[in-house]
Amino acid sequence: MKLRCLGKGGGFHFPACHILEIDGFRILLECPIDLSAIAVFSPISAVFDDANTELINAVPWYKTVTNFPISDLEASLIDVVVVSTPSGMLGLPFLARTKNFSAKVYATEVTARLGKMAMEELVEMHGEFVKVYGLEEDGCLPKWMDMVELRKLSLALKEIVMGENGEDLASWVPLYSTEDINESMKKFCVLKYAEESCYNGALILTPYASGLEIGASNWKISGLRGSVTYLTNSLFRSSHAAKFDFRSLQGNDVILFSDFSPLHENQLFQDNENLSSMPSRRISDDSIDFLESSDVDEDEKMSFLCSCVIDSVKRRGSVLIPIGQLGIMLLLLEEISKSLKSSNLQVPMFMFSPVAEEKMGYVNFIPEWLSESHRQKLFSGKPLFSHADLFEEKRLQLFPDINSSDVPMELREPCIVFCPHWSLRSGPVVHFLHLWRANKDCLLILEKGIDADLTLSPFTPLALKVLQCSFVCGITIPNISLLLNFLHPKLVAFPEDLKKVILLSKETTPSPSSFLFYTDNMTLHVPKVNDNFEAYMSMKLASQLQPRKLQQQNIAIARSGAQLSLQRGKFFLDSIPTPDKLSSRKIHWGSVDRKQLLTALEEKGIVVDHDTSSLTRDNCYNLKNVNGSSGPFQLHFSASETIITGHADETLVSIICEAIDSAADGI
Amino acid sequence: MAIECLVLGAGQEVGKSCVVVTIGGKKIMFDCGMHMGRVDNPYPDFSRLSPTGDFDNVLSCVIITHCHLDHVGALPFFTQVCGYRGPIYMTYPTKALSPIMLEDYHKILTEKSNGGEKFTLNDVKECMKKVIPVNIKESVQVDKDLQIRAYYAGHVLGAAMFYAKVGESTLVYTGDYSMTPDRHLGAAEIDRIQLDLLITESTYATTTRDSRFALEREFLNVVHKCVSDGGKVLMPTFSMGRTQELAIMLNDYWERMNLKVPIYFSAGLTLQANVYYKMLIGWTSQRIKQSYVKCNPFDFKHVLPFNRSYIDSPGPCVLFATPGMLTGGFSLEVFMKWAPSKENLVILPGYCLAGTVGHQLMSGKVKTINLDKNTQIDVQCQIHQISFSPHTDSKGIMDLIQFLSPYHVMLMHGEKLNMEKLKGKIQSELGTPCYNPANNETQDLKTSHFHVSRNGNVGEGILIMEKEKRAKFVHEDELLQTLNTEEHKVKIAGCFPVDIGKLQSSVSSLQPNLIEYGGHKFSENANLGKFNILQLLQIKLNELINIEIVCQGFR
């Protein structure tokens, strides 16, 4: 098994990406786009005369993972793509449009559907740029990629565009089309949680809830020589999504640990220092105690956000929420509408997105994918999300975009607007930022992980209040080693960048597993965890066996012919039509029990010839056949062989061999 | 390996489906239904399962296929009265819809107030709390050895076939299913899995139905004709399933034909059911799922709630009333009022159990129905039986058996005579052993373990079986290493005469430039005698004894 990390990603919207080779199959784990990089392009806004002009004025290209297998050849070598979250599939059409791309893509039903919506949203918003700049010419590099132009970029932008040594330049690609999306969706094999799917008769892929987002998953990938847990960002406590199903991952041989959230959260050092002093609440989950230090904070964060929103609207300022995480957005919607109600405020809420209607409708009929509390709503006959009521009461209105015909000419302000895109470069958010940026009573809520300075630079000077909030989106550090101990793998492939984390926690709780550390773009050879393959034997074959007990009393062996076949990742051994045609080669081992040998020979009429006893030494017997003609002959013994010399004809030799057979282990 | 099936219900009949299968040492109860036609003895005889009533240690789990009462009706009784506390599995929709069906039924029983109810509404609630919901195709590990998985079955929202596996022993219990999609549900869908046993329903064991389209048109025409003649249409249905399917059809038809005659749902219940349907769109047909974004197909534009006072108001209308089969309650009340009028119409949407009023109506030209000693209903109205059904027909059953090709088939949920015919057909046409045990009978089945397709590689090796360890199959070259031992060779050193007499002469008679011997060519060497005698000897020896002899170092 081999592992190559193509990129450690960057938070919720840009998951890490790997290539895993197992049993000769090449699996691409995630296929993301680094959407934060489109910050280098300026938003469409002819209106901003005073805008920062440092950004690139062009139809944006999109940045994939640095070492992404984007060439026709590399893409054609991929057998399987595994996708865990909608962000993990945004780059898929880039692969799907290469020649000879024939991989099968595995994702949960919900991830595939939400991911498709995200791609459509992206294409739709991208269209705004095309409208302004016109279509790009096919097959030639855009002007901004010219070396001369690139040199003009500021240091910060150059770093994003080119990477440290220019290696990132090749990872920029023009966006795909709606047809590309539809084409790539045909490659999908969509699954439910805990649904086993078989690739090529050999690999079994099974997604289990990761708790990160509705439909998000970790994976069990079972090969012929053992099973791998592909562990992505996971949340023990999730407000909307089905909870992290870590139990189903127990006992797999290898864990590919790919939750980089501690790295992006910058909690690495600060948390380690106060590991013991952290206010922790132990949530007992049967036998395991996971530290849920964060959930209290999360609730606090949410209520703080709501209070800020209420403050704004009370001061007649509008609120702009370009949050990309579906779960967070749903939670905000729910909490804000509750706060509004309790404060007795009649503030309208709007949602602008080409897929708003589809998305909000969709989450209302996927109870199986939601958290326990939402499932309970199904069983008691209440709508899964309160936004169904909000529509009915007209407190929340959905529009495909700001120009759609049913949008009222003047939105009643103050209002609360949910809209894409969190990168603040395209989509309705740009329009609203124009509108409200100078109003100090307005509020903009951003996700963490966004370079706020760069992202907001085209909108300066800003008067509106900006709130950047961070939500936990992975396994928190204290839980990592607890989880790994519970899962009990033989091997863990762990990011080198997080080595400190695991070494530190290993001191407190020694882990039974061995660790390997991987770094970007280096191939890690994962040693075999099982030397043997597992196979099932049919009753028929078992009944045909003629086992023989060895001198070690607890072992029996049998020679057998069998038919070997592979079905759904399992080997089966069945009987063959002519089982008697087995090899006749005799193998013996160990030592020969001489006493037993002589007794056996005696029974066949072969005795020690005492006439020539002078020749009989410790390691050599003279033997003769009492009633036969052939002989005399000698048996020479040594630790590793028995040699028959003298006049022995074929029958005699076979008699001797039989006797040796009974006096030594052999088959 | 053997599988044992104890049939506690739906053996050679329809009603109180319940079979307990013992597979690989695990006991699984499939369905826990009640017999609606029988008030005195509606439940399976659970005492046969455990005379002491200790069900928790006997059963590994209970699996319910769908929300119809003949499949879930006895569950509250079994958990709350008999005291079963082990795991219960059903799909999400079944868990959501079953309580409605059970409460619906409970209402009828209390209306009849003959003490027939053996559980309370609270029992229903408590019972449903214990249910573990599962998704289609989700592999659920009940315990270390037992794995179960649901497959889509059509029939009614949330209906599932269940697959169970212990070791390499496997079976599928279908529950009720349909092999063709209808207005709101898809057709049954299952993987091709190796099965020891398939237990299938056989409601329509001998019927092959016409195209669905024609049957649906016939239904719509009958309804249309009745209302245009000023008649009232009564559809006694249960709140789930049929109602939504027929309402979608009528709603579409009304829209298309621009009809203004009112369509009513009887009080609250069915409207409540629609709230569930809206959350469970993921379990409906592909067509509905796709149309959802635009409008919710369960918001029926032409359907209004019914008010009791409308019973006697004049003019045509269509009324969906619960319960189905006219077993009592509101639908029977309306029936008593409407039956005596010739222009009215009663639609029987599905199978009616023996002993119900619906069943009497189905069986032919009944003119009077004796409800009890004092009540007689004069039946003048038209009766129409809907012939499209959410159950598979015999062709569908045969198709499924052929697709799965299990080693054994067991028929349940059907009428005895029809089952016999189907059984004969399965045995003769498909060559699969088939059984249809009656209630309270036990069927023992022998199973061969797995059978492998004949396309594997044939090989040979040595199987090492060590006590308390997994057996290991090795190549003979690996054997000694695996056993951690050295080979003991048995060699034979023989002495025998070899005739090399002609060797000398053959050498002397050679051509000067070329020595040819036994097909080997040697180029001439200046020092022929010294060099080649030994080599020639080697070749000769090689010919005589079939062992490779290495000749080296002779130069």
Ligand SMILES: [Zn+2]
């Ligand atoms: Zn049914």
Ligand SMILES: [Zn+2]
């Ligand atoms: Zn049934």
